[in-house]
Amino acid sequence: MSGGTEHPFIFSVGVNHRSSPLEVRERLSVSNSELPDVLNKFKGILDECMILSTCNRTEIYCVADREKFDKELVKKTIIDFKNAGDITKSEHFFEYATCGAANHLFKVATSIDSLIVGDVQIMHQLKESFQIAQHNKSTGKLLNMLCQKALHTGKRVRHETTLYEGAFSVSFASVELALKIFGSLEDKTVMVIGAGETAELTAKNLIRKDVKKIIVTNRTRENAEKMLDDLNKVHKFESEVVDFADFKSRIPEADIIISSTGSKDYVLLYNDMKKIISDRMDLPMLIIDIAIPRDIDPKIDTLDNVFLKNIDDLEDIVNSDYEKRMKIIPEVREIISQELLEFLVWYYSIPFLPAIQHILKNSVNGNAAKHRIIRLRENLAHNISTVHKALMENEDSFTSDEISSHNRLMERLNKIQNDVLTHGDIIED
Amino acid sequence: MSILMLHFYFAGIIVYGYTFWKKTSDKPRRLEIVKKIILVSLVVLNLLYFIFRISAYGHAPITTMFEIMSLMSFGIVLTYLYIELKTKETDTGFFILVIAGLLEVISFSFIEELKEINPVLKTWVLGIHVSAAIIGYSGIILSGIYGFLYLRLYRKIKKNQVDSFFKKLPSLKLLSSLTRSAISFGFIFFTFTIVQGFVWLPKAIDNFSYLDPKLISSTIIWLLYLGGYIGIITKRFKINTLMKLAFAGSVFSVLSMMFVNIFLKSFHNFY
Numbered sequence: 001m002s003g004g005t006e007h008p009f010i011f012s013v014g015v016n017h018r019s020s021p022l023e024v025r026e027r028l029s030v031s032n033s034e035l036p037d038v039l040n041k042f043k044g045i046l047d048e049c050m051i052l053s054t055c056n057r058t059e060i061y062c063v064a065d066r067e068k069f070d071k072e073l074v075k076k077t078i079i080d081f082k083n084a085g086d087i088t089k090s091e092h093f094f095e096y097a098t099c100g101a102a103n104h105l106f107k108v109a110t111s112i113d114s115l116i117v118g119d120v121q122i123m124h125q126l127k128e129s130f131q132i133a134q135h136n137k138s139t140g141k142l143l144n145m146l147c148q149k150a151l152h153t154g155k156r157v158r159h160e161t162t163l164y165e166g167a168f169s170v171s172f173a174s175v176e177l178a179l180k181i182f183g184s185l186e187d188k189t190v191m192v193i194g195a196g197e198t199a200e201l202t203a204k205n206l207i208r209k210d211v212k213k214i215i216v217t218n219r220t221r222e223n224a225e226k227m228l229d230d231l232n233k234v235h236k237f238e239s240e241v242v243d244f245a246d247f248k249s250r251i252p253e254a255d256i257i258i259s260s261t262g263s264k265d266y267v268l269l270y271n272d273m274k275k276i277i278s279d280r281m282d283l284p285m286l287i288i289d290i291a292i293p294r295d296i297d298p299k300i301d302t303l304d305n306v307f308l309k310n311i312d313d314l315e316d317i318v319n320s321d322y323e324k325r326m327k328i329i330p331e332v333r334e335i336i337s338q339e340l341l342e343f344l345v346w347y348y349s350i351p352f353l354p355a356i357q358h359i360l361k362n363s364v365n366g367n368a369a370k371h372r373i374i375r376l377r378e379n380l381a382h383n384i385s386t387v388h389k390a391l392m393e394n395e396d397s398f399t400s401d402e403i404s405s406h407n408r409l410m411e412r413l414n415k416i417q418n419d420v421l422t423h424g425d426i427i428e429d
Numbered sequence: 430m431s432i433l434m435l436h437f438y439f440a441g442i443i444v445y446g447y448t449f450w451k452k453t454s455d456k457p458r459r460l461e462i463v464k465k466i467i468l469v470s471l472v473v474l475n476l477l478y479f480i481f482r483i484s485a486y487g488h489a490p491i492t493t494m495f496e497i498m499s500l501m502s503f504g505i506v507l508t509y510l511y512i513e514l515k516t517k518e519t520d521t522g523f524f525i526l527v528i529a530g531l532l533e534v535i536s537f538s539f540i541e542e543l544k545e546i547n548p549v550l551k552t553w554v555l556g557i558h559v560s561a562a563i564i565g566y567s568g569i570i571l572s573g574i575y576g577f578l579y580l581r582l583y584r585k586i587k588k589n590q591v592d593s594f595f596k597k598l599p600s601l602k603l604l605s606s607l608t609r610s611a612i613s614f615g616f617i618f619f620t621f622t623i624v625q626g627f628v629w630l631p632k633a634i635d636n637f638s639y640l641d642p643k644l645i646s647s648t649i650i651w652l653l654y655l656g657g658y659i660g661i662i663t664k665r666f667k668i669n670t671l672m673k674l675a676f677a678g679s680v681f682s683v684l685s686m687m688f689v690n691i692f693l694k695s696f697h698n699f700y
Contacts, residue, residue: 177586179600180582180586180595180600180601181586181600181601181602182600182601182602183599183600183601183602183603281664282664282667282668284601284602284668301587304667304668304669305667305668305669307586307587309589313589315589317589317591
């Protein structure tokens with residue numbers, strides 16, 4: 001082992017609600033069925049790759065040699081795959097490397113980077129994305145460990161803090177909004193268009209508020225029936241599955257619509273809705289459009305007594321509990337900090353495996369070898385924690401800073417490594 | 430007594446205002462009890478005030494515009510207490526008490542006893558006439574406040590502006606229901622006032638005239654609210670239109686009555 005640059009880098013490149021507008025996120029959104037194709041496109045470019053794509057983010061986590069890594073090529077690959085070059089610019093992407101990339105994934109996994117802090121769904125989505133990447137043989141030792149550690153961090157936050165209590169999520173926001181408009185939901189009918197996970201969760205929360213009836217429609221009738229079966233496990237309520245071709249004729253019955261189809265075009269247009277609203281005698285209607293790309297014509301929001309909310313709109317609703325969640329965030333950061341340090345010690349220890357083997361091989365005294373390895377690890381942890389501390393104090397550090405930090409750290413670690421390989425022990429400065 | 434009453438109005442505005450504008454949505458039980466005590470005290474103090482005033486001066490407190498303002502303030506607080514007890518909703522109280530308190534402050538600043546009282550003011554029929562009118566106007570003012578709050582909340586929801594209005598106000602459905610109830614409540618009492626006035630006033634007042642400015646303005650307001658009431662019953666108005674009309678109608682009613690009382694001469698003024 002000679003230079004630090006041989007140590008593989010972890011990079012993270014992507015778009016999220018902080019870096020890009022909704023239109024860009026919509027266009028770059030990758031469905032689970034598309035994921036293997038995109039992952040395959042990266043196989044020649046990156047050593048390891050995992051893509052997390054939700055309604056608010058499309059993020060590529062990858063491992064590559066720093067000298068060979070071309071972030072612009074990564075961006076171009078995803079933009080070309082989604083044919084989104086007309087609206088997507090390089091500036092819409094965020095970029096992190098090494099500690100920054102790992103820290104970012106941990107923040108995503110715990111939901112403190114989410115549009116809606118406390119949204120537990122992100123853990124399921126990360127798990128699913130990781131499994132798809134693993135199944136596609138796109139991940140390796142580094143990303144496997146990174147993702148497992150991120151999921152473990154999410155679990156710790158779930159068990160050790162109250163961040164997820166009160167379900168501060170898209171579904172929670174939708175229910176709050178429904179209560180703010182209708183008061184009681186006991187005589188209300190909900191129509192679910194599509195059978196996505198978030199739609200189901202939203203419907204579940206509405207059922208807990210005792211809505212009268214749920215109508216579900218989906219292009220695949222079996223999926224709609226399955227969703228109703230699942231929902232019926234939560235609570236008994238009046239329900240009906242409607243053929244997708246007929247759902248528009250049933251909209252006048254609905255007080256709340258949740259739409260999350262995978263359609264590329266609007267499933268409900270302004271002119272359809274204008275007539276429906278007049279048939280409803282001016283009764284208010286709440287439409288939650290959680291689909292990416294959007295399902296509902298945005299112009300519908302201009303109609304009186306129609307409240308159309310998309311993902312971005314829901315952020316404002318959820319932030320009403322912003323203060324409460326912000327108080328929990330320091331606890332979450334502490335957990336992230338602990339887990340990140342453990343991960344980094346492991347990550348930077350990889351090149352030291354030869355040194356450890358050298359100690360074990362050349363030592364005649366087992367206890368002395370054990371002592372040297374402990375000293376080596378302590379020294380590693382000390383050096384890494386210095387960089388780690390700096391990172392945690394300045395989380396918005398740029399990629400160039402992270403790379404220089406990484407390089408400085410690698411220089412110090414290489415010296416330790418050379419000491420061990422040359423002198424059989426660590427030489428103090 | 431009136432100074433003590435004013436203190437309670439201020440205390441009510443501060444406590445209701447604090448719970449409405451504070452950042453968190455929780456409702457400490459102690460504060461809710463304090464709010465209820467202040468509101469009930471205001472009703473009791475108002476009642477005692479009018480009992481003492483009637484005993485001291487020997488006539489109903491309807492001889493000057495400022496006495497009527499005080500009576501109006503009482504009507505608003507009394508109607509609001511009924512609504513609060515019925516709906517358990519306390520977050521609109523701030524807006525109600527600001528209006529009621531403002532009327533009381535103006536009344537307190539300018540009220541004075543007349544040297545000569547028109548004999549008609551001592552008849553019980555006039556007492557019923559004015560009381561019904563005050564309750565009618567209280568309903569109209571409350572419907573205006575609730576209509577205004579509905580329109581504010583509607584806009585906040587549309588624009589995703591999550592602030593105290595969004596967090597603390599009751600649902601749009603409840604606000605619209607309160608507005609409709611207040612309009613209906615006000616209209617019924619106002620109708621009684623108008624009918625009784627048309628039947629009784631020509632007999633009781635020597636210089637009665639159908640062209641009297643107050644009579645005309647009251648009739649116009651009544652006709653406007655008749656339209657609103659029919660709109661509510663037949664559901665012909667869109668909700669938003671009804672709320673705008675409730676707010677505009679309330680402002681128009683108060684301003685027109687103030688204008689008529691201050692600037693125009695009327696047989697309807699007994700002072």
